[in-house]
Structure formats: structure tokens, C-alpha cells
Amino acid sequence: MYNSKISGLGFYVPENIVTNDDLSKIMDTNDEWIQERTGIQQRRHVIRGEDTTTSMGVKAAKIAIERAGITAQDIDFVVFATLSPDYYFPGPGVLVQRDLGMRTVGALDVRNQCSGFVYAISIADQYIKTGMYKNVLVIGSELHSGGLDMTTRGRGVSVIFGDGAGAAVLTREEDTKKGILSTHLHAEGQHAEELALIAPGMGKRWVTDIIAENDPNDESYYPYMNGQFVFKNAVVRFSEVINEGLKANDLQVSDIDMLIPHQANLRISQFIQQKFKLADDKVYNNIQKYGNTTAASIPIALTEAWEQGKIKEGDLVVLAAFGSGFTWGSVIVRW
Numbered sequence: 142m143y144n145s146k147i148s149g150l151g152f153y154v155p156e157n158i159v160t161n162d163d164l165s166k167i168m169d170t171n172d173e174w175i176q177e178r179t180g181i182q183q184r185r186h187v188i189r190g191e192d193t194t195t196s197m198g199v200k201a202a203k204i205a206i207e208r209a210g211i212t213a214q215d216i217d218f219v220v221f222a223t224l225s226p227d228y229y230f231p232g233p234g235v236l237v238q239r240d241l242g243m244r245t246v247g248a249l250d251v252r253n254q255c256s257g258f259v260y261a262i263s264i265a266d267q268y269i270k271t272g273m274y275k276n277v278l279v280i281g282s283e284l285h286s287g288g289l290d291m292t293t294r295g296r297g298v299s300v301i302f303g304d305g306a307g308a309a310v311l312t313r314e315e316d317t318k319k320g321i322l323s324t325h326l327h328a329e330g331q332h333a334e335e336l337a338l339i340a341p342g343m344g345k346r347w348v349t350d351i352i353a354e355n356d357p358n359d360e361s362y363y364p365y366m367n368g369q370f371v372f373k374n375a376v377v378r379f380s381e382v383i384n385e386g387l388k389a390n391d392l393q394v395s396d397i398d399m400l401i402p403h404q405a406n407l408r409i410s411q412f413i414q415q416k417f418k419l420a421d422d423k424v425y426n427n428i429q430k431y432g433n434t435t436a437a438s439i440p441i442a443l444t445e446a447w448e449q450g451k452i453k454e455g456d457l458v459v460l461a462a463f464g465s466g467f468t469w470g471s472v473i474v475r476w
């Protein structure tokens with residue numbers, strides 16, 4: 142048996158900054174409401190034609206691969222997490238495989254929204270642990286801005302989300318006390334529609350219905366979120382799954398050197414921090430700058446924390462996520 146370790150990290154966000162004041166010019170919202178409820182000050186939106194979910198993922202991946210000290214030719218498998226793929230099908234995994242000029246390695250797409258990166262890491266880790274692959278590229282990338290209701294009707298959702306991508310290379314580690322110690326995944330499909338984008342899909346609203354009805358005011362084109370219900374579930378599940386990961390490794394909260402929570406809402410991160418009584422330098426947040434980038438939020442935050450020297454060899458790093466599905470999970474890493 143082997144472990145896997147994170148050998149390279151990278152992120153990319155589009156240059157175009159959209160502030161809360163910018164949003165207040167196109168919908169009935171304001172900086173005070175957004176900051177008070179979410180902590181978000183600004184987010185990035187792509188310039189149409191300049192970036193896609195895949196292209197952002199590729200940019201982040203190039204940095205991660207270089208930092209891992211390998212080339213795209215050394216990657217044995219790709220796992221791509223997103224809720225905003227370039228195409229309905231095929232998924233962006235194969236586009237990355239093509240755009241990075243890789244060998245004909247397998248490419249898998251993960252559909253787990255805010256927990257997507259944690260799920261993707263778990264998959265990559267299993268392939269490496271069994272000895273099947275040596276280097277796996279894991280990407281989380283989202284292009285939200287092309288699919289949000291940017292009118293007052295959609296303000297409860299659209300002010301929160303931003304665009305961006307993060308990537309990690311997972312590499313075989315012979316020392317099983319190092320690297321990814323364990324991953325913990327959960328789902329509760331009972332609440333699938335509490336945070337969802339229903340159309341187009343082959344359940345309630347077929348593509349053929351949408352074309353036939355051609356109704357630009359149809360709300361089902363846009364993401365729906367029962368914000369308070371999601372919030373209440375998030376704080377409970379985040380806590381549970383962090384505790385589960387610590388317990389599985391005989392670790393205590395006091396062993397945590399860095400917690401990287403999915404950047405859903407600064408208030409959620411602060412709630413978790415207070416509950417676990419973690420000092421400010423043991424929790425990394427950047428939702429203030431980027432908003433909620435779903436599957437990209439953990440790899441962007443992890444990369445930034447690492448770049449700023451906040452994660453050092455030997456540190457215990459905990460990743461935790463919760464989101465649409467509902468799905469949630471954690472990753473316990475000895476750096």
C-alpha cells in the first residue's frame with residue numbers, strides 16, 4: 142500500500158473583478174447586505190470568449206504540474222470536478238486531457254458541486270493507494286457568471302458565486318504516515334432540490350420543453366437555493382465530517398494546523414472556527430476576494446495558503462466541504 146501526497150498546487154482566477162457596488166448597479170442589492178450576510182467584497186467573472194471552465198482548469202493545472210516537478214506526459218489520470226461544464230457532454234476532463242497534450246490517459250468528471258474537489262481528491266487517492274496510478278491531476282473549476290440570474294429576482298444566489306479554478310497533482314508517497322491520511326464522503330439526496338439547477342435536464346424540464354416554450358422568464362433555468370436551510374445543514378455537517386476525519390486518525394482538534402473550509406459563506410467558516418475554538422491563523426478564508434467558487438474554492442484557498450507559507454511540511458491540514466446534493470466530505474492530510 143502507498144499513500145498519495147499533494148505534490149503540486151495551482152490556481153487561476155479571471156482578471157475581471159466585480160465588486161458589490163458593481164452588482165448594486167444592475168440589481169437591488171448593496172455592499173452592506175452582501176458583506177454582513179456572506180463576508181464577500183468582490184468576485185471574479187470571466188470575460189466571455191476569453192475563458193471557459195476548461196481553460197481556467199487548464200491554466201491552474203499547468204501551474205500545479207510544473208510545481209510538482211513533472212510534465213503533462215507524466216499524468217496517469219485526470220479527475221475534473223465542476224457543476225458548470227463547457228458542454229452538456231462530454232465533460233471537461235477529456236478537454237483537459239486534449240488541451241494539455243497528455244497521453245490517452247483516462248479522464249473522469251465529478252458532479253458533486255461544492256464537495257466536488259473533496260470527492261475528486263478521494264477518488265485520486267484511492268487509485269494511488271492501490272498502486273494503479275502514480276500521478277493524478279485533480280481540478281476544480283467553475284464558470285458561474287454565465288448561468289446566474291443577474292436581476293433582483295436572482296439576488297439571493299447571484300451575489301454569492303464567482304468564477305475560478307484550482308488544481309492539485311497527487312503523487313505516490315511511500316511513507317504511509319505522510320500525505321492524504323483519509324477521506325470521508327457523505328450524501329443526503331433527500332434534499333437534492335434545496336440547492337439545485339433543475340433545467341435543462343431529463344427529469345422535470347426536458348431540453349425539448351425549453352425549446353418549445355421559449356420562455357425567457359422561466360426561473361428553472363437558474364440555480365435555486367433555500368439559503369437558510371442550506372446554512373443550517375452546512376454548519377452541522379461541516380462539524381460532523383471534520384470530527385469524523387480526526388477520529389479516524391486518532392487526532393484531536395488541537396492537532397489541526399490549517400483548516401481549509403469550502404468557501405460557502407464567511408459566516409459558516411466563522412461558526413466552525415468558533416465551534417472548534419481554532420485560532421485565526423489556523424483557518425484560511427478568501428471568500429472576501431473570490432466569492433463562492435464551488436468546486437474550485439478549496440483548491441484556490443489551499444494554493445493561496447501554501448503560497449503564503451501558511452502550510453509547512455509536517456502540518457496537519459484538514460479540507461472540508463458541504464453543498465448541493467446535499468453532499469459533504471473531509472480530507473485529512475499530513476503535509
Ligand code: UT7
Nearest residue numbers: 170171174178255296297300368369371372375405406464
Ligand atoms: O456553497 C454551497 C452551500 N451554500 C451555502 O452554504 C449558502 C448558505 N446560505 C447562506 O449563505 C445564506 O442563507 C444567504 C447568504 C444565501 C442568504 O442570507 P440569509 O440571511 O439567509 O437571507 P435570506 O435569504 O433569509 O433573505 C433575507 C432578506 C430577504 O428579504 P425579506 O424577505 O426579509 O424582505 C431577501 O429578499 O434579504 C433579501 N435579500 C437580499 N437583499 C439584498 C436576499 N438577497 C439579497 C441581496 N441583497 N443580494
